[in-house]
Amino acid sequence: MAAPPTKPPRAVKHPKETSGLLMSVIRTLSASESNEQRDREKAKLEKEYKRSDQRLDELVSVHDKDLTQVMQLFGKLSMRVTSSREKIHAVKENLQACKMLLRCRRDELKKLWLEGVEHKHVLQLLEEIDQLREVPARFATFLSRKHYLHATQLLVSALALGEGNLDGVEALREVRTDLQAKKQQLHLKLMEELSRHIYVHSTQEVVSLRRQGSGRENLLNSPFQRAGELRSSARGPTKARRALLDVNSPLPNSQSPRQGLPALDLNNIQEDVDTEDPEANSEHFMAILVQCLALLNKLPDAVETIKVEMQTELLAIISRTTQQIRDEAVTNTQIQQDPSMARQQPLLELLQTVFEQFRRVAAAHATVLQSLSHAADKYRVEIRLYEMADVWSKVQAVLQLLLTDYLDIQNTAADSHQAPAAFSEPTSDISAFFTRRKPARQKRTPLFKFDYSSHALSINSYLKEHGKEHPERGRRARERSLVCPPDPRNITFVFIPLMRFIEEVESAVGSRPCTLNAFLADYVKEVFLGRHHSLVVRSIETATKAPDAWRATTSPDQMRCLGLSRPLLQSTVTVERCIRDLHELMQALPAYAEHFLSIICNILRSYRETCQAAYRGTVQPDSEDKRVCSAAWLKDEDISRFIKSLPNWTDLQRQKHRHQQRRPLRREETTEEESPEDIRQRNVREAEILASNLGEGGINAHEILSDVGQLRGLAQLQESMEWFASSVQLFATHLPRGDSSSPVVHVGPNGIPALPEAAVQALDQLAMEFEELANTCLLVLHLEVRVQCFHYLLPRTHALTSSTVDSQEPDPKVLELSRVLIGIDEAMNSCLQPRKSKYIFEGLGHLIAKILISSAQYMERIDDAGIQKMCRNIFALQQTLTNITMAREIALDHARHYFELFYLTPEEILSNVLEKGPQFSELEYMNAFQLLQRSQPDSDYGAINVHLGRLSDILGEVGVTV
Known part of the structure; x- marks a missing residue:
C-alpha cells in the first residue's frame, strides 16, 4: 500500500526583525559591568544568531529554485x-x-x-485618362439600367478629373466637351424622369383601376347622394390633408401608392445596382433623382423647371384622361342610347378621375419637396423651394380652365340677359314677369369676365393656344376634344364633387384663399343663377301669355308622364316643371337651396295672382254689379262655410285625402258606390237651403255663366290648381326644416340642407292658397249648375207651362236647360275627375224637384194639359239627369207625383194624406190647394181656408212633416 503524498513544508512566517536588537545587545554589552551579565547577553546573542541562521536556511531551501532561475x-x-x-x-x-x-x-x-x-x-495621369475613356461606356450602361445615382457620381467624378489635373491636356478637350454635353443630357433626363414619376407614374394606378371598372359605381352615383358627404367632410382637416401641406412630414398611405413599402430614409439614400426594377419604390426613386440633381448642382434650375411646367403637366393629365373617356364612350352603347347619360356620366368620370390623379400628384410633390429640402440642407445650397400651396394653386387654375370649357363660360357671358339685382330676396316682386310689358332692347354686355382675375394670363394663353384668333373655329375644336358638349347646366352634375374637392384643397392650403371656390361661387351667382332665372321667367311668361295658356293643352305624352287622367293648363304644367327643375337645382346646388326656395316662392306668389286674376276674369267679367250669382255667394264667408259643411262636400274631401294617401300625384278614376237613401239624405238639406235663398225673385241672365267654354275654363283651372297644390305640398313636405340660428347644419335625405322654417311654411301656405282656389272653382261649378236651374226653371216674368202650348213637347226652357246640362256634363267629363263631376251633378234632381214643386206657387192656373206638360218636363229632365249621373233620379218621381195631385180635388188630397200619410210638406200642400183654387173659374175663397185648416189638423194628428 502506497504511502500518502506528503505535503511540502509550509514556510513559517516570523515577525519582521530589524537591526535594532543587535545594536541593543551591543550597547548592553558595552555598558555591562560584570562578566555574568556579558555572558548572559552573549548567550542571548548566540541564540538569536542560530535562530537567524536557521531561518536563512529555511528561506534558501524554499526559494532555491526561484533563485536559480533568476540567476540564469x-x-x-x-x-x-x-x-x-x-x-x-x-x-x-x-x-x-x-x-x-x-x-x-x-x-x-x-x-x-x-x-x-x-x-x-x-x-x-495615364490611369486617369484610361478612366475617362471608360466613362462613356459605363455611363451609358448606368443610364440604360436607370441607375442614375451611379451615373451621376461617375459623371461628376469624371468632370472633376477633366477639370482638375487634366485641365491642360489639349487632347482631352473633346472628351471634356462630350462630358459637359452628357451632363446637360443627364440633367434633362433626370428632369424628364422626375416629371414622369410626379405626373404619370403616380397616376397609373388610378388610370388602371378606371380601365378595369373598379370604383365606377361610385363615380356614377348621383351627386345628390353625396351631398351628406359634402357637409360631413367640412368638420375639419384630416391627417392626410395636413400631411400634404407639411413638407417634412411623411405622406399617408392613402395619398401615395407605396403601401407596404418601408419608410423613406433621406439620410441614407443608396442605389442598389442589383435590383431589377429601380422604379419599384417611386418615392425612393424620386429621392435618388433629387440627389442626382444636387450632385449636378442643378437644384435651383430643377425647382424653376418644376414650377414652370406644373400647369402644362396638369393639363396633360386632363387631356389624357379626356381622350381615354372619349374612346370608351364610343363603344359604350348604354351611353349612346341615353342622351342624359352621354353628358353626365363621362363628365363625372372625368372629374372624379382627374381629382384622384391630382391627389396623387400632390402627394408626389410632397415627397419631392421633402427630398429637395433635405438635399438643399445636405449640400448647403441656397434655394427657395416652392410650397404645396403653389401646387394646389396650379391645380385650381387648371380646373378653372376645365370648367371654362365645360360650362361654356365664354359664350354664356356673352348671352343677352341681365341677372336680377338680388336673387335671394324673398320679397322681390316678380309679378311683372306675368303681365304684358313693352319689349326692351337688350344690351349685349358680358356679365362674367376673367380679365382681372388671378389666372387671367393662364386662361388667355390657353384660349390663344386653342384658337382665340378664330373664335368659332377654336370653339368647335375645343368641343371636339371634350367628353360632353359644353353647357351651363353641367354645373348641376359637377357642383357637389367640385365642392368636396374644394374642401380638400382648402384644408390643404390652410389660410390661403381658395381661388377655385371663389371662381365657382362667382360663376353660380353671376352667371348661372341669373341665366337660369331669366330662362324661368321667360318660360313662365311665354306659358302665361300664350294664346292657349288658359286652355288644357297637355299632350298625351305629358299626361302619361305625369300620371294624369285629365288634361291640365299648359301654364300650370310649365310652372310645375319650372318648380321641379328648381327642386333639382336645390339638390344639385345645395349651397344655394335657400335662394332657389325664395325664387320658387316668388314664382308661386306671382302665378297665384295670375290664376286668381284669371278666376276673377271669368266670374266677374266687367264690373262688380255684373258678378255671377254663384261667385257672389261664395264671397260670403257664412255661405261658403255652410256649403263646405254639407255632407256631400265633406265626403268629397274625404275621398280626395284617401286618394292622395294612396297616390299623391296620380288621379283616381274610380268612385265609391252609395245607396240612394244615403245620397238623398246628403242632398236634401242643400236643396232646401238653395231653394229658400234663390227661389224668390229668379235669376237674371247676366248672373249666370251661359258660355260653356267659361265653365270648361273654370273646370280646367280647378283640376290644374288641385294637381298643382298637391305637387307643391308634396315638394314642401320633403324639404328639411331647421333653425337657421343653429350652428349645426342638418341635411335632408335628398341632399338639401335644412331650410328656414318660415320659408317652408310660406311654401305650405302657398300650396293651401292654390288648393283653396281649386276648391273655390269647384264650388262655383257646383253652385253654377244649380243657379242655372233656377234661371231656366223659375223665371220671373212668366209661368213655366201654359195650356195653350202643345203638351206633347216639353217647355222650351226645360229643353234649353237639358241642352245646357248636357253641354256642361260633356265639358266636366273632359276636364274633371269623375268624383268631382259627381259632386257637381249629384243632388241636382232633388234641387230640380224642389224648384218644380215650388214653381206651383207662381202658376196662375193649371189644367190637365198643364199637368201633362209638367210631367213631360219632369220626364225630360229626369232622362237628362239619368244620362248624366247614370242613376235614376227618384226625386223627380216625387215631383211628378206632386203634379199628379192636381188631377185630384182638395178633398181627395186630404183623404190620401189621412190614409197614406203626408208625402209632401205642409207648404207644398198649401201651394197645391191655392193653385187648384186659382184654376177654378168660380172658386170659393172660403173653401180654401177650410181645406187648409183640415190639412193642418191632419198633419198635426199624424205628427209627421215631410
Missing part, C-alpha cells in the same frame, strides 16, 4: 545587453560611414528622386 535570467540578460551595445556601436559606425558617403553623392540622388516622382505622376 540575469546571466542571459546580461549577455544580450552586452551584445546590443556592441551592435549599436556598429550601427553608429555604419551611419557615420553612410553619412560620409551621402555627402559625397547628394546631387546624383536628388536627380534620381525627382525622376521617380515624375514617373509616378505620369502613371497616375
